[in-house]
Amino acid sequence: MAEALFYALALTALYGAGNVIARRHALVAAVHLALTLFALSGIYLLLGSPLLAFLNLLVYAGAILVLFLFVIMLLDLRRDEPWPLDLRGKLGPAAAFVLGVEALALAFASGDGGEGPAYRETTDQSGEILFGQYLFPFEISGLLLLLGIVAVLVLARRGPRPAPPSSEGTAGVPEPMAQAHP
Amino acid sequence: MTVPTAHVYALGAALFALGVAGFLVRRNLLVVFLSLELMFNGAIVTLLGAARARATAEPSTFALFVIFLAAVEVSVGLALVIALFRLRRSVDSDAAASLRG
Numbered sequence: 001m002a003e004a005l006f007y008a009l010a011l012t013a014l015y016g017a018g019n020v021i022a023r024r025h026a027l028v029a030a031v032h033l034a035l036t037l038f039a040l041s042g043i044y045l046l047l048g049s050p051l052l053a054f055l056n057l058l059v060y061a062g063a064i065l066v067l068f069l070f071v072i073m074l075l076d077l078r079r080d081e082p083w084p085l086d087l088r089g090k091l092g093p094a095a096a097f098v099l100g101v102e103a104l105a106l107a108f109a110s111g112d113g114g115e116g117p118a119y120r121e122t123t124d125q126s127g128e129i130l131f132g133q134y135l136f137p138f139e140i141s142g143l144l145l146l147l148g149i150v151a152v153l154v155l156a157r158r159g160p161r162p163a164p165p166s167s168e169g170t171a172g173v174p175e176p177m178a179q180a181h182p
Numbered sequence: 183m184t185v186p187t188a189h190v191y192a193l194g195a196a197l198f199a200l201g202v203a204g205f206l207v208r209r210n211l212l213v214v215f216l217s218l219e220l221m222f223n224g225a226i227v228t229l230l231g232a233a234r235a236r237a238t239a240e241p242s243t244f245a246l247f248v249i250f251l252a253a254v255e256v257s258v259g260l261a262l263v264i265a266l267f268r269l270r271r272s273v274d275s276d277a278a279a280s281l282r283g
Binding site for chain 2: 002003006007010013014017018020021026029030033036037040043044046047048049051052055056059060063064067068071072074075087090091093094095097098101102104105106119121122125126129130133134137141144145147148149151152155156
């Protein structure tokens with residue numbers, strides 16, 4: 001039962017992933033990424049990691065994806081990328097990489113072989129590892145988040161305000177854009 | 183659940199590879215970032231496969247760091263995309279070719 005569910009969710013995730021890279025419009029691609037993320041949350045649950053499944057929904061599908069949707073709608077793209085894509089000289093390297101990664105994964109997996117044991121971790125275990133062995137990296141990642149906030153604020157600043165107000169209308173993007181992302 | 187670990191790794195690798203393919207092929211920077219998210223998720227699936235194969239919670243705790251990193255990467259990346267859009271009125275990655283030799 002759980003096996004069938006795993007394969008069904010895996011196929012759903014791959015279908016969504018394929019659509020993310022093959023759909024023309026960024027909005028459609030982002031919604032398909034949401035499909036992939038929901039399927040992956042189910043897979044994390046089946047793999048015995050309920051904490052990660054929950055955080056995946058909360059952070060990825062909740063925060064990151066909504067940020068994407070905001071930006072896509074904010075930019076209101078008029079000029080799409082040329083379609084169908086110009087694939088000359090790109091398809092070969094991409095296919096080679098895809099096949100290479102798959103071969104590498106199968107090579108690694110053959111060492112890990114066999115059926116996974118029934119495994120289920122608890123949030124207690126994750127917490128003890130996170131706040132014990134990995135306490136320093138955890139603090140560092142907090143610092144990284146802070147740096148990210150500062151970097152985004154610097155990037156989002158409109159710079160020194162252009163002196164002539166007449167040039168505002170041609171080059172400028174409406175003011176609310178500066179506050180649109182955290 | 184008794185899915186072979188190899189299949190979990192194969193799913194992670196497939197997601198990662200699809201992400202790389204999208205990253206290489208697409209020109210729309212927003213879709214390029216969506217492809218990056220696919221790569222992050224492929225890495226997380228692989229880590230969880232390893233956690234299950236070794237019956238330790240360590241790899242899946244490490245996956246939390248991947249999520250932290252993804253959150254920072256997305257916010258900075260989207261800020262860069264918006265900055266580029268202000269400058270060039272486009273999110274095409276070919277619009278940022280001023281440094282091309």
